Amino acid sequence: MAVKIHPSVDNGVKAGSSSFAGGTLKCKCTSDPVTVKIGANVAFNHVCGCTQCWKPSQDTKFSLIAVVSKDKVSVTAHPEKLKVVNASATIQRHACSVCGTHMYGRIEKDHAFKGLDFVHPELFDVAGWEEPKFAAFVSSIIESGTTKPEEMDGVRARLKELKLEPYDALSPPLMDLIATFTAKAKGVLAA
Amino acid sequence: MAVKIHPSVDNGVKAGSSSFAGGTLKCKCTSDPVTVKIGANVAFNHVCGCTQCWKPSQDTKFSLIAVVSKDKVSVTAHPEKLKVVNASATIQRHACSVCGTHMYGRIEKDHAFKGLDFVHPELFDVAGWEEPKFAAFVSSIIESGTTKPEEMDGVRARLKELKLEPYDALSPPLMDLIATFTAKAKGVLAA
Numbered sequence: 319m320a321v322k323i324h325p326s327v328d329n330g331v332k333a334g335s336s337s338f339a340g341g342t343l344k345c346k347c348t349s350d351p352v353t354v355k356i357g358a359n360v361a362f363n364h365v366c367g368c369t370q371c372w373k374p375s376q377d378t379k380f381s382l383i384a385v386v387s388k389d390k391v392s393v394t395a396h397p398e399k400l401k402v403v404n405a406s407a408t409i410q411r412h413a414c415s416v417c418g419t420h421m422y423g424r425i426e427k428d429h430a431f432k433g434l435d436f437v438h439p440e441l442f443d444v445a446g447w448e449e450p451k452f453a454a455f456v457s458s459i460i461e462s463g464t465t466k467p468e469e470m471d472g473v474r475a476r477l478k479e480l481k482l483e484p485y486d487a488l489s490p491p492l493m494d495l496i497a498t499f500t501a502k503a504k505g506v507l508a509a
Numbered sequence: 510m511a512v513k514i515h516p517s518v519d520n521g522v523k524a525g526s527s528s529f530a531g532g533t534l535k536c537k538c539t540s541d542p543v544t545v546k547i548g549a550n551v552a553f554n555h556v557c558g559c560t561q562c563w564k565p566s567q568d569t570k571f572s573l574i575a576v577v578s579k580d581k582v583s584v585t586a587h588p589e590k591l592k593v594v595n596a597s598a599t600i601q602r603h604a605c606s607v608c609g610t611h612m613y614g615r616i617e618k619d620h621a622f623k624g625l626d627f628v629h630p631e632l633f634d635v636a637g638w639e640e641p642k643f644a645a646f647v648s649s650i651i652e653s654g655t656t657k658p659e660e661m662d663g664v665r666a667r668l669k670e671l672k673l674e675p676y677d678a679l680s681p682p683l684m685d686l687i688a689t690f691t692a693k694a695k696g697v698l699a700a
Contacts, residue, residue, distance in 0.1 A: 457684035463697030467689045474681065485677065486684040490665065493648035493677040498658045506654030 321469070321476040324365050324373075324380045326440050327450060331480055334359070335446035340390065343421060343441040345399075345414040352414045353395040354421050360384035360439055362492065363450045365482055367459040370407060372420035372438060379459045379473065382450060385434040391422055409436055430499035453477045456484040512660070512667040515556050515564075515571045517631050518641060522671055525550070526637035531581065534612060534632040536590075536605040543605045544586040545612045551575035551630055553683065554641045556673055558650040561598060563611035563629060570650045570664065573641060576625040582613055600627055621690035644668045647675040 363384035423436035614627035
């Protein structure tokens, strides 16, 4: 049996539709769910092993996470149920305080990704969102307790099989964006 | 002309000798140099783009850095010239206060790599040390100001050509070791 990565990709990565223009994210509450309207396709969709992102179950190794411009994000039902999970984190994750689902993550401080909200495409009510294209923070799944160190070779092999190139940070283009932001802030690169 | 990485590898990576058993590191001072005796071969040798490691010149993109057990490291001349560069850094880099060369870096706090000293093999007085095998913290060379974002594709291509696989963190085995240490400290993995 193949190593489980995330329910959205375990049966193969399903290609998105180039005409996808958004939809509604819904939390897991069976009554009065929080809904968030997303008015565009997502970008940089990936599976992520970090310990802070929401995952659909406790033993799921990776989360599925992407970004979208924050002006395309609006809470359309039950905003009163949303709470920020950890106010000191770079990404302020707004989660449903009843079911725990993270509905969107926003960066309020100066950062390379400020202006982009982090969302979980599996929560969309419609199909066609951009497919995940890489795997980030892979080694961190040891820290979450879902994976033993000796299982990591199998995890990385399965990710490669799924064409989700594994990285222990973000992907190189995103890491270069962060470094470029830092270089400009330090004044070693023209802003 | 090929993108310059580090003087030790720009003409090709030279394989080390399996019988190499250490030597003496010497700082760049022409008189009264600091010398450090290393009584073993180095391990995990790599080129590193981080902004904290010592590099042989200001425009060198990468440092060359490896580890050795700290009980194999002894200062054999002019210890009075050594000063710690940044006392708050995880790695305490002991540098010659006259020429600036970092002679060894030591971790004093609890850490996955505590007990290993970080040294620059290019300072050895003898050849044969283990050759570098990967490239770490590659995106960080943008932050050091040595490299423009648009030059990164060329840098990564040159690293691959040299068989120095580029990573924006450490290599996967080392990242897994750090995550394992963290998992044990958090109690999610048996110590």
